[in-house]
Amino acid sequence: MAAPMSESWSWFLALAFGVSLLKCLLINTYHSTDFEVHRNWLAVTHSLPVSQWYLEETSEWTLDYPPLFAWFEYGLSHIAKYFDKEMLVVQHLNYASPATVLFQRLSVIFADVVFIYAVKECCKCVKCSRGSKDLLGKPSFVLAGLLLWNFGLLIVDHIHFQYNGFLFGILLLSVARHFQGRHLEGALLFALLLNLKHIYLYISPAYGIYLLRSYCFTKDSPDGSFNWRSLSLFRLATLGVIVCSVFALSFGPFILLGQLPQVLSRLFPFKRGLCHAYWAPNFWALYNMADKALSILGVKLKLFDVDRLPKASMTGGLVQEFQHSVLPSVSPLATLICTLISVLPAVFRVWFRPSGARGFLQCVIICALGSFMFGWHVHEKAVLMAILPLSLMAVERKEDAGIFLILATTGHFSLFPLLFTAPELPIKILLMMLFSLYSFTSLKMLFRHEGSLITIPEAVYLTENTRKQKSQ
Template sequence: MAALTIATGTGNWFSALALGVTLLKCLLIPTYHSTDFEVHRNWLAITHSLPISQWYYEATSEWTLDYPPFFAWFEYILSHVAKYFDQEMLNVHNLNYSSSRTLLFQRFSVIFMDVLFVYAVRECCKCIDGKKVGKELTEKPKFILSVLLLWNFGLLIVDHIHFQYNGFLFGLMLLSIARLFQKRHMEGAFLFAVLLHFKHIYLYVAPAYGVYLLRSYCFTANKPESAASSLFPTLSFQEGPLSCILGSKLLGFVQCFGQSAVCHRLLSVGKAGDASIFLILTTTGHYSLFPLLFTAPELPIKILLMLLFTIYSISSLKTLFRKEKPLFNWMETFYLLGLGPLEVCCEFVFPFTSWKVKYPFIPLLLTSVYCAVGITYAWFKLYVSVLIDSAIGKTKKQ
């Protein structure tokens, strides 16, 4: 604890958190990887070997290039580093090619690109209200938020085991939000536009960004705060864009849980109600990712990492809001505890039943339905919270 106290004065604790999670990512390099590994290897080969005019038409592999142009150019740049690791990975006709050097390059490229995510987390932490400051470093909102973001269980297993490049994309999104916090609207809008050109799945968030920017930046007479208040009468400047974005993200949860959970971490250290919604959303959502890692060696890894992250999330936020009402009611507690028996049934009981061969989809069905209930509940709870706060804010204003 003394070491943590010393680190507080110098700011070294953030670097220590970032370095620690980077080392963990390196330990995950030999783990299982999904077909997305081959998808991105093929995109490296396409962009490196073919002229631009053929990038979106090459169909030797079933994993054709289907991301927006910025991501294609991103793969092109990576390919010029990849050639120094293993030239064969850049051959379009080497389908399902995977050498040890290819594996190292792909894994390290994801880890390296997370530098943007780390920077964005640091910028977001600068925007956190410092009024609720505990005596210990571990009780400070900035420290808790940094852990929740940097050690995000979902990103760890999706990017660094399953294999994708969500980290730096989330970094762009968080950096965009940080710029909105800082009232640097043009930068925030620009970063979000860049993000759209990297991955089209963020498109459904665009209406929320558009509405917020129109009211907080465009339709103002040099009074961005009053405009923001008219759109979000009971929310602080920081909470306004986040709540708007989260609403859009929760609607698209099936494909984009990670985006909504990462975004909601920013609100979780602000109010007890938001912390409760965050914990339900992230715990349920993280468990819904379990079917992505279906191989035996990764079973203890995913269970251990999720337990550690969930225990820390709940305990740290309970400590932060210990003077307020409990974060969960009895129904929410019962629901979250139900994830344990569900995991036992799916991973340890079902494989020994006669249904395994005839109905192999049952564990996935149970997981999907159970988690859908929790996510839908979190979505309604978020909107009820916004509506109640809005009504209270209007009453106070009157």
């Protein structure tokens, strides 16, 4: 990838300003329980000593993000007190004064500055335009639109409520640094990201293998295979120091307090159900459906005694036990094995047939999708971990553009149940339609000389999705 050196970025500022204005217009829309989750974390980190952060359980929404995010909340809390001090009282459960809503919404909008900067850096990494004077013919412009105006991020962060834009900004900036050959910066950013939200462990195999293979090994053998003697111990040590230092700063205070097991139990509550309360559309959703169908069929055919058949319980937002009725119950270890099997081909390719930063990005996307399909207690919002990085590839190759259109359309459509209130119905439909229209139009224009982006069966499938979307 090569950066367009003399390009004017006035259009980028216009896109960033426009989406920021839209976010401000969404301040008074519906917000989910995640709003109370983060308000409680503000209160916990502001009102209690560090030693109590991962022990406090007045609210059911206990602190369960890594320590760096706790410090992020701590920093926000010192601004929040100027809006409404009452939001920082731990005992004020479900507190949502107008000032509290305003502050929390604005905190997400301002944190998105990281995302905006990361998008600009990613745009510098894509190839120059194919000779088109039209903005829609410039890959950098198309990419900026796909990322800045991403439908999923808009509804998940600025209606439903979370800080994904800030976190994805760090991820995309890390990816951009690897494309720019600044591997240590990329590693540092990813280490910081892991200590802000541990869900990004899903894509850590791609980072670990890529950095070891392409940064620590300085050259290959004449036949293209890696040469163990080319391993740079200095580079390996430098990389290790950077990563270990971030983890030491993050977890060090809690290790000194003897609370590491408590922190880890909050980060990895494996007693939660196989699926989230709202099922992500992955393999385990099909598994659950098959179990339900077999139990119903078995009872009708008198293969099972309905009184002795275990009652299935496969989901949960909070800690609970889980089981299936007919099929074997799935353990966290089983999901880990399935996930690893699904991503191993991509990881092996990065190791044995390295193709630079592009191969690394492909591996990141496959790791994200493999974890989404087979991971334990996967949230529906995790599909954005594949959609956003795939945007970078979609503007460079026709084949990737087609995959992006299918994944973005279906993945974003699966987020619709997150917004179930009547006032948000026209908003989510309009935003989804506008983003889909832009995606199809801009990518089609970008690859206008290379034929259709999707096949007829794929078009029929997406059309059916659109029909259902309009009928809701």
